Amino acid sequence: MHVPDGFIDAPISAATGVVAATAVAVSLRGARRELDERTAPLAGLVAAFIFAVQMLNFPVAAGTSGHLLGGALAAILVGPYTGVLCVSVVLLMQGILFADGGLTALGVNITDMAVVTTVVAYAVFRGLVKVLPRRRGSITAAAFVAAVLSVPAAAVAFTLIYAVGGTTDVSIGKVATAMIGVHVLIGIGEAAITALTVGAVVAVRPDLVYGARGLRQKLKLRVDGELVDVPDTAPVAAARSHRKVWITGLVTSLVLAGFVSFYASASPDGLEKVAADKGIDARTEKHATSDSPLADYGVRDVENARLSGGLAGVIGVGVTVVAGSTVFWAVRRRRSADTTPVSTGV
């Protein structure tokens, strides 16, 4: 997903550069407020961690493997400001030293992969943690949902940047469908790994998880009244939390559906222009046979494209919800099977 030089035109690269610089400046201030003079070593080490963990390959099936992108993980583990800083520094170093991502595309890359992923992940995570019961499992669940949304959000952001400053006139509908479709899948993997990793850290050092700070204090209070509180809340909370988790997940996916289809139906402004310029309706048959049924919807004509963008978004979200909740359900079952006796005590 590292954008190279020449993919986005010069004015938009400069504009995203300004956005990225502003975001980094804000995060520098925010991180300094949170970490004082510890910022440099801690953020540096976390950046090194993100850099290393991106090299950790997770096998998917039949010889293919994926790796973590780390935006959501950083946001949840060290907070949004430090998270943005760490991922930005990783991208900066990758651009300068490893030639991974163009120098002029640094603004695009940082805006897209550091700022959008981290901010979306953290906002979703905080929202969910507030709603969900104060348990360790909720942190994992919230981390999953946050990560699953953050990656397609980055894809949406990229599509928007591309719509404004792309150098090739591939129709925006196609770019959106391809980018969001692929990244919904990537997002599921990212989410599963992020949730498992956050779960592993919460199990050992809950105090290190920035997103679980509120949780820690509440649990300490429960330790004080251990004889009364612990046996009562454990089974009830487990039974109730499942339904709550499901309801929240559904609500979030509906919000996502609205979100994605909003952007999908906003983008045909660009598509309209391309369609008018190039007369793509003449080529309907070729596209219809070319790939998925979503592509068929995407190019019939302009009115249809508006609808199809939304449809593609909703279908994509549907796939996310089904696949995501399957993984989530499996993870939670395993997690609750081996942690319920412990989770209330910590």
Next chain:
Amino acid sequence: MGAGHAHRLYRHGHSAVHALPPHTKLAAAFGFVVVVVSTPREAMWAFGLYAVLLGVVAYAARVPAGFLLKRLLIEVPFVAFAVLMPFVAEGERVEVLGMSLSVSGLWGAWNVLAKGTLGVAASVLLASTTELRSVLLGLQRLRLPPLLVQIASFMIRYGDVITDEMRRMRIARESRGFEASGVRHWGVLAKSAGALFIRSYERGERVHLAMVSRGYAGSMPVIDEVTASRAQWSYALALPFAALVVCVLGWAL
């Protein structure tokens, strides 16, 4: 950090390019890429000239072509994407070898390939002639916020340490008969990642305490201020200015 205390990205040498102050090289590389990106894609010959310019730099830096080409391989995933472009882009079509390709898609693919490759080549040349530490010094000199430079320097300094820790964890897993072959093993790998995070963070805390005990109060002392003479600046900026001339010609012709 094993051999020669230099990173594997850096290629040791004593050429004129190696000797330039880092910030002039950073500015030159950045300026070059900006010029390349703003060149019209129809001026194909201009990109050839840019490649020649980079070739001259590589020759002056005594970076062998094989080394440069090998490092260019990082681009491959993107080339695959560029190859797809002519098939999916809109606009009028031409028949090439029996395939119907979009003209604007072909231009787009060429645009991304040419500019992307030149950008990668410029970065590779920069990284292979500049030591990591001096890259950071150069960034600082170019007025990047000092805190950001510090974070980057800690990342570079401990990147190898953390990666090594990850390697040791992998060896520990493998020596216990673990073999990751599918989604079922994500839990184990994620626990490793979690442990790696805890170790990294705790190392960060230890590093901070060590720094504080040596008198750190929020800013690093600058002990080696890099400066560049006018001659060095003009030598380094010869590259972007030559590119600029080509670019202007590309717009004019």
